[in-house]
Amino acid sequence: MNTIALVGNPNSGKTTLFNAITGANQHVGNWPGVTVEKKVGEFKFNNKIYDVVDLPGTYSLGAFSEDEVVARDYVVKGNPDVVINVVDATNIERNLYLTTQLLEMGANVVIALNMVDEAKTREIEINIESLSKNLGVPVISTVASKKSGVEKLIEKTVECIEKKSEYHPLSYGENIDKEIKTIKELLKDSKADYPADWIAIKLLEGNKDILEEVNNKDVEKRLTFLKDKGIDYELEIVDKRYDFISNITKKSVVKPDEAVVTLSDKIDKVITNKYLGLPIFGLIMFIVFQLTFKIGQDLLGGIVESWIETFGVFLSKELVLINAPEWLISFISDGIIGGVGAVLSFIPLITVLYFFLGVLEDTGYMARAAYIMDDIMRALGLQGKTFISMIIGFGCNVPGIMATRTLETKKDKMIAILINPFMSCGARIPIYLVFISAFFPEHGGIILFILYFLGILVALIMGKIFSNTLFKGESSHFIMELPPYRLPSFNSVIKNMWQQVLHFIERAGTIIFAVVAILWILSVLPLGVEPYSQASLLGKIGTLLAPIFKPAGFGTWQASVSLAAGIAAKEAVVAVLGMVYAGVSEGSELIVAIQNAFTPLTAVSFMVMVLLYTPCAATIATVKQETNSYKWAIFISVYTFALAWIASVLVYQIGSLLGF
């Protein structure tokens, strides 16, 4: 099987092109570094199937961030047959920088010169033949968003699998070229999978992982010798690459003297305005949550709920008719319909939330949010880009934590990971909604907004504390591209939303189903006990845990068990509440039961607990994976719980004193 890799700058339309080539249902974002995972698709050409790997968007293939290392390693070690380099035609100089690095590697490059339509609007003229001749690789112009040029690109790519373009090393000026030769000579005997020229350049650029990999004493000696003489070619090499590029663009690209003022520029005047920026940001977030609540809950919420209710009643009747054993009826109607059903009834809300998050990302507003928040974040020892990972955390903390990969210093990354769970994810919404419907049905939007705001506030305060204690030192410099605003692609927003909803349903069908099944078993043991009573095993576990939550006002066995189940998956909290309080699918019964078991004050205290306490198992696993340490995974589980406990105790105790 032949493999093709896709490489390009962030915002070059690489992911859109990937979709156009493979037809994969995949998301296209607009903030730098959206593709953090390796994504694979395939296409068929002349009855042959080809694999396509979408590499992370990077500006360079050094070792600056994990994304760069992933992309670089794949190009040199993954041996793709062809590397399609997506180049943004509106920003050709900078995009060609990555191209020069690919050429250095001796990769078999085909350039997709993308967004040629936008380049035209900006009056940029590019001579494709000249560009191709001077770079020594094929160039195909494309408009990925309109799928134009894609057929031709595929055709050319397949053609290039057979016919590799020749490797011609760049020239970096006399001194460097001579040094490269010297190092190549020293490297002659060491075996390596990379072209020697490329290794030599990387070594002169001071790349430490390559030095380790080469493991050659003579080379090390030579580099130390250069260092002692005060010779450092690192920046000069970068300069020479740009010289190479400008030589080419001089021959092939004509730009207008004055850059054309685009609509995007005009919008930015308002969105990033000194006085308006922050209020507009606040307003956008407020509207998003109001609309999510109004559409997802008030308008559509009841529909799914009534379906599940009807289905539950129907199923129990059928089971009785066929003389099913009582335990099975109990398992299905109380356990499955009551538990999983309670979770599924929140599908409309999650759907709407993901729709809006997708729109924010696709339009390019996310990058502006990072820009606007940078000042405030910096005062707290953080930086604006951290805020992007926080907003993504509103959908789910797992991608939120993965998004911290774009942060450059360890300090920024670690803090961003540790505070992400305070961003209230989609799975927690159902819990709030149950309590809101029970006690504050008139003020749902406001309460949700306050909870989210509280989450952000706690995250920022903890960020400040971490940056003054555990992770001292400078926050990394802020430098970020503000991509042009684009109309969100309806298709990609809907596709992404649908994927997330499927994921939610899948979780309801697997993890939550398993949790519910285990809890149901615990609830009927020891045999003969009344199901879901305090005498059951479930009740006993809850009773054991309950004293912990007493100072917070909800020291009941039911609440305690539901919180414990929430560590497996947050959706399970509602599932368990549904099982232990109502035991049936009917949402209204759960609400009535909650009204009897809680007071408005303990409801608030419980919601604060849910907002802040230990993240779900999937999130903890992601923390372990991203920090590569169990220590931080345990730390995040414990400190969030301690903090949540203190906060909800404060809410309850102060609230009681004030007479609520």
Place this chain on the structure above:
Amino acid sequence: MKVMALIQLKPNDKGRISEIKGGKQICKRLFELGLNKGVEIEVVKNDIGPVIVDLSGHKLAIGRGLANNIIIQA
């Protein structure tokens, strides 16, 4: 021909980058983003928050600390 830090420029001021003060790491990062010596930039916004510059039609937001270390010939 005046030489000053990027942070001292006003919106619509244009100039060429003549020097970047700072460590090799950050210099390299800026180079890779297209902010290498000799390129012409135009300041779009410089009041609070990062400075926004236009680099051949593309917008880059540069933190104020960093903008203080980028020397421009205007």
